[in-house]
Amino acid sequence: MKTKxxxxxxxxxxxxxxxxxSASAASSVPVTVSCTFEDGRPAANVLxxxxxxxxxFTKTVTGTNGRxxxxxxxxxxxxxxxxxxxxxxxxxxxxxLPVTLEFTVNVVVYPIEKALVPLRLTTLTPGGFSMYFEKxxxxxxxxxxxxxxxxxxxxxxNTVTFRSNETDTYFIAINVRYKDVSWRSxxxxxxxxxxxxRSSQSMxxxxxxxxxxxxxxxxxxxxxxxxxEVAAAMMKQWQLLKNDIIKSVIQALRDEVxxxxxxxxxxxxxxNSLVKNVDILNALSxxxxxxxxxxxxxxxxxxxxxxxxxxxxxxxxxLAVYASSQRRGGEREL
Numbered sequence: 001m002k003t004k005x006x007x008x009x010x011x012x013x014x015x016x017x018x019x020x021x022s023a024s025a026a027s028s029v030p031v032t033v034s035c036t037f038e039d040g041r042p043a044a045n046v047l048x049x050x051x052x053x054x055x056x057f058t059k060t061v062t063g064t065n066g067r068x069x070x071x072x073x074x075x076x077x078x079x080x081x082x083x084x085x086x087x088x089x090x091x092x093x094x095x096x097l098p099v100t101l102e103f104t105v106n107v108v109v110y111p112i113e114k115a116l117v118p119l120r121l122t123t124l125t126p127g128g129f130s131m132y133f134e135k136x137x138x139x140x141x142x143x144x145x146x147x148x149x150x151x152x153x154x155x156x157x158n159t160v161t162f163r164s165n166e167t168d169t170y171f172i173a174i175n176v177r178y179k180d181v182s183w184r185s186x187x188x189x190x191x192x193x194x195x196x197x198r199s200s201q202s203m204x205x206x207x208x209x210x211x212x213x214x215x216x217x218x219x220x221x222x223x224x225x226x227x228x229e230v231a232a233a234m235m236k237q238w239q240l241l242k243n244d245i246i247k248s249v250i251q252a253l254r255d256e257v258x259x260x261x262x263x264x265x266x267x268x269x270x271x272n273s274l275v276k277n278v279d280i281l282n283a284l285s286x287x288x289x290x291x292x293x294x295x296x297x298x299x300x301x302x303x304x305x306x307x308x309x310x311x312x313x314x315x316x317x318x319l320a321v322y323a324s325s326q327r328r329g330g331e332r333e334l
Contacts, residue, residue, distance in 0.1 A: 028071040032100040035066045035082055041183065042066025043084060043105040051079040115207035119188065119214040124221035127192030128163035131174055131212065134184050138177040145170050162216065170216040177209045184210060194221040
């Protein structure tokens with residue numbers, strides 16, 4: 001009864017443990033950091049550092065929306081510091097409830113009359129890249145192929161797309177002009193027909209005119225096997241595995257049969273030896289039979305001779321006795 005009670009109590013404790021949230025989850029509070037420029041635009045890639053009394057607690061950067069969420073322990077005091085290109089600001093906070101800390105990035109940036117952005121990209125054929133930017137007043141693009149291969153270059157709205165189906169090196173210049181000076185975001189994203197994954201990189205420029213000079217190396221895409229090729233490869237591996245298993249089984253059987261084969265050979269040799277011994281015994285038996293027969297015949301012949309001699313001697317003796325008795329009788333009558 002006591003054992004059943006202990007088991008029931010342990011089961012209740014287990015159910016209570018799995019039904020309650022973890023201590024770390026219950027004691028963490030979301031704290032959001034929001035960074036914007038003076039004109040209200042979100043400030044991306046702002047460094048956010050959180051310090052505790054023991055030192056640096058965590059660090060991250062804001063996203064494209066200028067925000068990042070942190071999970072900080074309840075009832076702890078932290079210093080949140082944000083920095084961006086020489087500008088920085090910080091605030092102290094004791095974590096009680098979910099809160100949003102808002103920072104205004106105040107940076108004095110002198111515009112560049114013509115911003116030049118050099119890039120080197122590698123694309124997989126067939127494929128290419130796309131360049132995305134804010135709506136501009138004028139967009140121009142030129143391409144030169146090192147080996148003269150064919151390509152396509154399209155400008156549509158705020159997107160420039162380059163595509164090539166052959167391997168080559170291309171020198172591409174994309175010029176974007178704006179009416180005013182402001183922070184502009186430019187994003188380049190490579191793509192390939194052989195893989196759904198894309199590789200992207202973004203940048204911010206402060207200029208009314210941006211020229212991207214890209215050297216693009218178009219290289220063969222790695223071969224990704226088709227389902228039929230995968231099935232064929234798996235079948236080949238299965239055949240190899242099957243052959244290995246068969247070889248292993250055959251070798252194991254040979255290892256097991258070899259001692260039996262040796263025993264059979266030994267039995268065969270012993271049987272041959274017994275056959276030879278039997279042949280020898282048969283030969284000896286024939287010799288013994290012949291000897292016995294000859295001996296018996298010889299003995300039989302000698303026996304009859306002895307009987308005849310003995311009989312002759314007996315007859316002679318009887319006749320001698322008879323003759324002697326006749327002679328004695330005649331002398332008496334005289």
